[in-house]
Amino acid sequence: MRNEPFPLVTAIRSADLASATRLLRSGADPEERDPAGQTPLMIAAGLGRPQWAELLLTAGADVHAIEPRMGATALHKAAQSGSADVVGLLLDHGAFIDQQTPVLGNTPLMDAVLHKHEAVVALLLARGGRTTIENHWRQSALALATGDGLHAIADLIRERVTAGARSADSRALTEAIKAGDTDRVGDLIAAGAGVDERVPVVGDADDDYTPLGLAAREGQARIVGLLLELGADPRRVNGLMRGTPLHEAAYFGHEDVIRVLTDMTGKDGVPSVEIDAQGAYNGLTALHDAVWHGHTGSVRLLVGAGARLDLRTHAGLTPRELALLYGYAELARLLAAAEETAGSGHPATASPEERSPLPGDRAR
Missing domain, CATH: 1.25.40.20 (Ankyrin repeat-containing domain)
Incomplete structure (x- = not known):
C-alpha cells in the first residue's frame, strides 16, 4: 500500500x-x-x-x-x-x-x-x-x-x-404584499400565515423570499413596519441571491423602507438590521447596492445610519470606488466627504480621470 x-x-x-x-x-x-x-x-x-x-x-x-x-x-x-x-x-x-x-x-x-x-x-x-x-x-x-x-x-x-406550485396561502400573502394591502397582510398572518415563511421555489422572481424581503423589494414601507412589529427577522436572507431586506431596499432605492429598517432596534438598543452584511455572490453591502444603481438618497440614508465605508466587494471595491467606476461623480464626492469625516484614512479621489486604476477597472 x-x-x-x-x-x-x-x-x-x-x-x-x-x-x-x-x-x-x-x-x-x-x-x-x-x-x-x-x-x-x-x-x-x-x-x-x-x-x-x-x-x-x-x-x-x-x-x-x-x-x-x-x-x-x-x-x-x-x-x-x-x-x-x-x-x-x-x-x-x-x-x-x-x-x-x-x-x-x-x-x-x-x-x-x-x-x-x-x-x-x-x-x-x-x-x-x-x-x-x-x-x-x-x-x-x-x-x-x-x-x-x-x-x-x-x-x-x-x-x-x-x-411545488405556490400554495394558496403563500400566493395570497405574496399578492397582498405586492398590492400594498397592509390590512390584508395583517389578516393573513393573524390567520396563520408565517411571518418568516419563505415563498416556495417554483422558478420565478419570488422564489425563496420571506414576506419582509418581498415587501422591502417592492418598496412597501408600511408593510415592512407591520412585519417587523409582528416579529419578522430582518437578518434573514432572501431569494437565490441571498440578500437581506436592506439589500433589497437599497438595490431599488426605496428610501422609506431603508428608514424603517435602519430605525428598528432590539431590546438592547442595537439596530436589528445587519447594515454591513455582504452578499455571498459578489460581496456587496446594502451601501454598495445603493451606489451601484446611483440612488443618492439611499446612499445618504445608509451613510447616516452608520454603514461602513471601507468594506470591499469581491472585485475589491469600496462604495466610493464603485461610484468612481460607474462615473457617479456626486456620489463619489459624497462618500469621499464621509470618509474624511469618519477619519477612515481612504484618500478622496477628485475624478475617475485623475485616479489610478482600481481593482474593478476590468471586465466584470
Whole structure:
C-alpha cells in the first residue's frame, strides 16, 4: 500500500476500509486526486459506498470539489451510482443540489434520471431539487424521463411539479404584499400565515423570499413596519441571491423602507438590521447596492445610519470606488466627504480621470 502512488485512492477502489481509515488517521490528504482528477469522495460516491463517504467527509473532504474533465461533483457521482444513502449524506454536508456540470449542463437530478435510479430521483425531489432547469440540450429532468420511456420516474417528477406550485396561502400573502394591502397582510398572518415563511421555489422572481424581503423589494414601507412589529427577522436572507431586506431596499432605492429598517432596534438598543452584511455572490453591502444603481438618497440614508465605508466587494471595491467606476461623480464626492469625516484614512479621489486604476477597472 505504501508503495502505491495514490494509496488512499487505491484503498477505496480495493474496498480496504481499514487501510483507508489508517491512512486518514496518519494524515493522508482526503483531497488526493487520481490521474483522472477525481477525489476520494467522488470515487466513494461513484461506487455508492456511504461508509466511505462518511469517513472522508469526517476527515474534511470537500463536498464541493469538481473534477476537471466534465465538471462533476461527488453528488453527481452519487446520483449516477444510485446510492440514495450517499446522496442524502452529501446533501446533509452542504452539497449544491442543483449544481450543473459545465460541459453537459446536467444536475444531479438529471443524472439520476439518465441512470434510471428511481429512489435517488425521489430523494432529490423531496430535498428540493428543481425540475425547471434545462441542460445544454434544453432538456429538463422530465423531458429526459419521458424521452427514455421512464414512466414511473416521469410520474414522480410530474407529482413534484404539481406539489411545488405556490400554495394558496403563500400566493395570497405574496399578492397582498405586492398590492400594498397592509390590512390584508395583517389578516393573513393573524390567520396563520408565517411571518418568516419563505415563498416556495417554483422558478420565478419570488422564489425563496420571506414576506419582509418581498415587501422591502417592492418598496412597501408600511408593510415592512407591520412585519417587523409582528416579529419578522430582518437578518434573514432572501431569494437565490441571498440578500437581506436592506439589500433589497437599497438595490431599488426605496428610501422609506431603508428608514424603517435602519430605525428598528432590539431590546438592547442595537439596530436589528445587519447594515454591513455582504452578499455571498459578489460581496456587496446594502451601501454598495445603493451606489451601484446611483440612488443618492439611499446612499445618504445608509451613510447616516452608520454603514461602513471601507468594506470591499469581491472585485475589491469600496462604495466610493464603485461610484468612481460607474462615473457617479456626486456620489463619489459624497462618500469621499464621509470618509474624511469618519477619519477612515481612504484618500478622496477628485475624478475617475485623475485616479489610478482600481481593482474593478476590468471586465466584470
